[in-house]
Amino acid sequence: MLRRRTYIFVSGGVMSGVGKGVVTASIGALLKASGLRVTAIKIDPYLNVDPGTLNPIEHGEVFVTKDGIETDQDLGNYERFLDEDLTRLNVMTSGSVFQSIIARERALGYGGRTVEWVPDVPLEIIGRIKRASEAVNVFDSEAQTRGADVTLIEIGGTVGEYQNLLYLEACRMMRMEAPNDVLLMLVSYLPVPPNLGEMKTKPTQYAVRSLNAAGLQPDIIICRSQNPIDDRRKQKLSIACSVRSEDMFAAPNVSSIYEIPLRFAKEGVADRVLEKLHFKKRSVDLRQWKALTKRIRESERPVRIGIVGKYASTGNFLLTDTYLSVLEAIKHAAWTIKRKPEIVWLNAEELESSNGKIKQPFKGLDGILVPGGFGTRGVEGKIRAIRYAREKKVPYLGLCYGLQLATIEFARHVLKRKDAHTTEIVPTCGYPVIHLMNEQEERIKNKDYGGTMRLGAYPCLLQQGTLARKLYGKERIVERHRHRYECNPLYRCEFEAAGLLSSGLSPDGALLEMIELKGHPFFLASQFHPEFLSRPFHPHPLFVGFLKAAAKRSRK
Numbered sequence: 001m002l003r004r005r006t007y008i009f010v011s012g013g014v015m016s017g018v019g020k021g022v023v024t025a026s027i028g029a030l031l032k033a034s035g036l037r038v039t040a041i042k043i044d045p046y047l048n049v050d051p052g053t054l055n056p057i058e059h060g061e062v063f064v065t066k067d068g069i070e071t072d073q074d075l076g077n078y079e080r081f082l083d084e085d086l087t088r089l090n091v092m093t094s095g096s097v098f099q100s101i102i103a104r105e106r107a108l109g110y111g112g113r114t115v116e117w118v119p120d121v122p123l124e125i126i127g128r129i130k131r132a133s134e135a136v137n138v139f140d141s142e143a144q145t146r147g148a149d150v151t152l153i154e155i156g157g158t159v160g161e162y163q164n165l166l167y168l169e170a171c172r173m174m175r176m177e178a179p180n181d182v183l184l185m186l187v188s189y190l191p192v193p194p195n196l197g198e199m200k201t202k203p204t205q206y207a208v209r210s211l212n213a214a215g216l217q218p219d220i221i222i223c224r225s226q227n228p229i230d231d232r233r234k235q236k237l238s239i240a241c242s243v244r245s246e247d248m249f250a251a252p253n254v255s256s257i258y259e260i261p262l263r264f265a266k267e268g269v270a271d272r273v274l275e276k277l278h279f280k281k282r283s284v285d286l287r288q289w290k291a292l293t294k295r296i297r298e299s300e301r302p303v304r305i306g307i308v309g310k311y312a313s314t315g316n317f318l319l320t321d322t323y324l325s326v327l328e329a330i331k332h333a334a335w336t337i338k339r340k341p342e343i344v345w346l347n348a349e350e351l352e353s354s355n356g357k358i359k360q361p362f363k364g365l366d367g368i369l370v371p372g373g374f375g376t377r378g379v380e381g382k383i384r385a386i387r388y389a390r391e392k393k394v395p396y397l398g399l400c401y402g403l404q405l406a407t408i409e410f411a412r413h414v415l416k417r418k419d420a421h422t423t424e425i426v427p428t429c430g431y432p433v434i435h436l437m438n439e440q441e442e443r444i445k446n447k448d449y450g451g452t453m454r455l456g457a458y459p460c461l462l463q464q465g466t467l468a469r470k471l472y473g474k475e476r477i478v479e480r481h482r483h484r485y486e487c488n489p490l491y492r493c494e495f496e497a498a499g500l501l502s503s504g505l506s507p508d509g510a511l512l513e514m515i516e517l518k519g520h521p522f523f524l525a526s527q528f529h530p531e532f533l534s535r536p537f538h539p540h541p542l543f544v545g546f547l548k549a550a551a552k553r554s555r556k
């Protein structure tokens with residue numbers, strides 16, 4: 001029998017950045033907990049083909065799927081909440097949509113007729129949505145036979161933006177075709193201006209009017225705000241927007257995003273969504289979510305982790321979004337050992353000179369983490385932090401650039417190779433411990449930057465007797481990557497002899513994937529990004545090992 005496919009479009013009102021991704025992911029999690037098969041798609045309406053080449057200041061974290069697609073950070077939220085691996089089918093940008101349309105037109109795929117904005121662009125969008133819900137051609141062959149009962153489609157940005165119109169048009173066309181199978185949800189923001197102290201509904205009313213102008217009426221409104229929306233304001237919205245009060249749900253700020261599925265369940269969001277999609281009433285199994293939130297509440301003793309990064313500032317504001325998955329991975333691991341993670345954001349650029357602003361920047365830290373990164377800015381500050389961790393025996397976890405810089409630090413200060421560096425920064429350096437991977441040379445020469453790094457899941461073999469092998473408890477692992485440079489194999493023996501072990505290698509032995517320091521309580525780094533695999537219900541072994549070592553130090 002053909003599976004029934006249903007769709008929930010999620011669009012935003014008033015402003016972006018109010019947690020639409022987490023709302024989408026939480027609703028998906030609840031539907032999954034009711035036994036349905038769920039998948040989610042993120043639409044980014046910008047013209048870039050993917051966010052891989054975007055400046056983090058513009059975009060925040062670039063998440064990487066197992067099939068090697070650089071995506072928006074919301075994919076990370078979906079994977080964490082749905083506890084599923086997603087693929088290239090789960091993302092769409094206007095850049096990629098137009099790329100397909102133009103390629104098809106060039107290949108005479110439209111049979112010589114005029115290709116129009118409408119309906120051809122929405123039809124391409126609908127085709128992609130349906131392929132994702134049917135899981136056609138996905139990396140995971142098993143998924144092909146499964147597909148999804150419910151596909152959530154989050155449209156980035158807010159209604160009323162020009163670039164969203166064609167996606168709303170796709171939603172309208174799908175609803176027209178199958179009104180019982182397509183739901184539209186508006187996640188809107190209700191401000192409480194401090195000078196008034198009252199929640200205002202008017203901006204949301206305008207957002208609904210914008211949807212109406214696109215031929216759409218929302219079925220459900222999720223009211224994001226500082227506090228829960230009251231009945232009075234629900235009534236106001238209801239009259240103005242033709243959405244019944246029982247179809248409006250409060251989504252106030254919460255201390256942990258992992259509380260949201262339970263809150264929504266209590267408010268009856270899942271029941272209402274299921275009813276509106278004409279599913280029979282189903283019970284929602286919340287045991288896992290309850291156990292998780294209990295664990296979070298019980299994690300009271302702090303453990304302090306310093307993340308040495310480049311923090312994007314826009315005007316007067318500092319953004320830490322770039323390291324979202326790292327932050328979540330730290331939390332997942334800390335909660336499993338009932339510790340409350342306290343993050344100290346260390347600005348790598350400020351650490352570059354030892355007489356910088358902060359006198360003792362590493363004081364009181366139980367662990368130091370250097371995450372992924374690119375380019376020159378802040379590099380010497382990161383190396384300084386790594387040196388401190390190595391010499392003072394503070395637990396250290398290095399991710400990607402954090403491995404490469406740990407190698408440079410070791411070469412400079414232990415092997416006394418003062419000129420050690422990466423060719424990413426000093427192309428002609430005398431002791432290039434990190435250099436461009438072979439297959440990357442041509443790409444850089446041809447300015448072929450988009451989606452051409454070593455991306456996605458690759459296997460790695462862990463060497464016997466190493467900490468890495470002990471933490472994973474197995475020899476073969478598969479982890480996600482995003483890099484162009486690698487450890488230069490020329491120097492491997494020299495490093496090994498001095499105590500920096502190659503604990504993980506690619507199966508052919510060519511690429512160094514993990515290093516660790518002998519005789520240090522915890523000094524470990526990976527060329528891959530373990531943070532992309534950490535899930536609230538399955539914390540990542542490297543992060544758990546790191547947090548355990550940090551917690552041990554904090555007891556001292």
Ligand code: GLN
Nearest residue numbers: 372373400401483484485
């Ligand atoms: N810049 C380094 C490289 O390209 C590290 C990348 C990263 O940390 N993701 O190899």
